[in-house]
Amino acid sequence: MNLKSSWNKFWFSPAPYFDLAFMRIVAVSVQLFYLIDSQFPGLDYVYSLPVSQYKPLYVLWAVLWPWGFSSPPPSEVVFGLYGVTVLLGFASLFGILTNLSMILFSIGSILLMAFVFSFGDYHHPEALMLLALLAISLGPCGKVLSVDSFLARRRGGALVSVPLLEASSPYAGWPIRLIQCLYPLIYISAAVAKLAYNHYSLDWANGYTLQYYFIQDSIRKDLPLALWASQFHYILWFGQIVVLAYQITYFLTVPYPKLRWIYLPVGFTFHMANYLILYAPFPQWIALLGVYIPWAVAFKMLASKQVQLKVAGSGA
Amino acid sequence: MPIEGGGRTGYVMDRSTRDRLYRTGVSIFVIGMLAAQASTLLVTATAKSVLRSKLYPFIEYPMYGIAHYEGERVTATWHLEGVYNDGHTIDISQEMLNLSIWDYNRIIQATMASQKGAADAFREVMRERVPGSAELQQVRIKSYAIKVTRHGPEEIPSEVPMTVPMTPAS
Numbered sequence: 001m002n003l004k005s006s007w008n009k010f011w012f013s014p015a016p017y018f019d020l021a022f023m024r025i026v027a028v029s030v031q032l033f034y035l036i037d038s039q040f041p042g043l044d045y046v047y048s049l050p051v052s053q054y055k056p057l058y059v060l061w062a063v064l065w066p067w068g069f070s071s072p073p074p075s076e077v078v079f080g081l082y083g084v085t086v087l088l089g090f091a092s093l094f095g096i097l098t099n100l101s102m103i104l105f106s107i108g109s110i111l112l113m114a115f116v117f118s119f120g121d122y123h124h125p126e127a128l129m130l131l132a133l134l135a136i137s138l139g140p141c142g143k144v145l146s147v148d149s150f151l152a153r154r155r156g157g158a159l160v161s162v163p164l165l166e167a168s169s170p171y172a173g174w175p176i177r178l179i180q181c182l183y184p185l186i187y188i189s190a191a192v193a194k195l196a197y198n199h200y201s202l203d204w205a206n207g208y209t210l211q212y213y214f215i216q217d218s219i220r221k222d223l224p225l226a227l228w229a230s231q232f233h234y235i236l237w238f239g240q241i242v243v244l245a246y247q248i249t250y251f252l253t254v255p256y257p258k259l260r261w262i263y264l265p266v267g268f269t270f271h272m273a274n275y276l277i278l279y280a281p282f283p284q285w286i287a288l289l290g291v292y293i294p295w296a297v298a299f300k301m302l303a304s305k306q307v308q309l310k311v312a313g314s315g316a
Numbered sequence: 317m318p319i320e321g322g323g324r325t326g327y328v329m330d331r332s333t334r335d336r337l338y339r340t341g342v343s344i345f346v347i348g349m350l351a352a353q354a355s356t357l358l359v360t361a362t363a364k365s366v367l368r369s370k371l372y373p374f375i376e377y378p379m380y381g382i383a384h385y386e387g388e389r390v391t392a393t394w395h396l397e398g399v400y401n402d403g404h405t406i407d408i409s410q411e412m413l414n415l416s417i418w419d420y421n422r423i424i425q426a427t428m429a430s431q432k433g434a435a436d437a438f439r440e441v442m443r444e445r446v447p448g449s450a451e452l453q454q455v456r457i458k459s460y461a462i463k464v465t466r467h468g469p470e471e472i473p474s475e476v477p478m479t480v481p482m483t484p485a486s
């Protein structure tokens with residue numbers, strides 16, 4: 001098999017429209033919740049910071065030139081962008097002009113996030129979601145489970161009837177594949193940092209490191225559970241070794257997809273533990289782990305499952 | 317995805333051409349995304365700088381990446397103590413400054429690292445948000461009084477690694 005056909009097989013094998021549309025709904029829902037719950041107060045907050053803290057990220061430069069780069073644009077402009085982005089989010093969620101609304105929703109979300117992070121502080125959970133939204137928006141994400149598909153059916157024309165879970169396309173799989181490939185790169189980045197930042201030693205996995213971070217975050221965020229857990233040196237030591245091994249080997253899920261059934265629950269547990277103990281919420285990452293689940297197959301199996309019921313009048 | 321119909325008068329792009337164009341576009345996009353994300357690995361591997369401001373949303377992920385050792389002081393945050401002209405003091409909390417814990421730490425740590433403009437930004441925040449700041453003579457930055465041990469946190473004396481005068485030295 002030559003490179004071109006391997007490439008096409010990897011990225012353009014037929015995949016269910018349902019999986020992509022389902023992930024569109026999951027990703028857009030999480031991003032919309034984030035926008036409404038956290039982004040609005042976040043924008044309000046950064047406008048209260050000293051202007052000296054503002055250093056616009058490069059991704060903003062193309063849109064900031066009318067207002068210059070030394071001070072933030074008027075808040076009306078940024079909150080206007082916020083309002084439009086939220087509306088586009090709802091259009092993407094319901095599948096109205098799906099691709100267009102979702103491309104613009106992705107761009108709006110990137111600009112808003114980059115603006116908030118232009119004030120110096122930045123966090124990690126959001127970036128993967130922004131890339132995922134962009135990828136999904138460029139695939140046929142509104143072919144099913146959307147107002148667009150409903151209207152197309154109403155209009156009629158040259159349409160073929162196919163069961164929802166069986167409709168597939170060579171172009172419905174690549175956005176999901178791409179997100180599956182971004183996860184290993186991100187985990188390797190985390191692993192490389194743990195090695196490189198410590199002079200390429202294994203010092204990071206010494207037990208004390210995690211104890212330190214548990215104490216640190218318990219002070220910063222008032223977390224009694226983290227403070228209590230910081231006393232268990234050997235358990236945390238073991239935990240660090242597991243985390244490092246997990247992050248280094250995660251890329252194996254790409255050539256060996258069946259490994260997802262090990263890495264997915266471990267990853268889910270890891271992020272939930274992070275949330276519960278360290279209050280380091282990564283809801284975007286947890287939601288996007290859904291790209292590893294073949295939703296159409298799962299729903300088909302569920303729908304065809306036989307259940308045992310007692311016959312009416314049998315005395316039950 | 318290939319767009320249905322959508323041709324100009326006298327020219328309708330056939331399906332195979334649309335498919336080829338779409339595949340090419342997607343391939344370029346995929347390679348670009350993966351290359352951009354992978355490029356952050358090279359920067360992380362040097363452990364000397366960060367790319368985040370240049371390539372966002374392609375960023376590094378060094379979360380909790382620095383190793384720590386037994387007996388190390390936990391620098392979770394800092395205490396600030398303002399000293400007025402008449403000698404009395406005030407505890408300056410993160411809540412008083414109306415800053416998130418991240419911005420509070422970042423502004424203090426930038427000042428301690430003598431980053432360009434950091435001390436001025438620090439003074440600006442104090443002047444704007446500390447009561448009676450016109451009478452404030454200096455602000456002491458005090459370290460957190462906790463160290464990490466095998467059995468968990470242990471108290472140690474606090475230190476004053478830096479004092480910031482409210483009037484910059486000329």
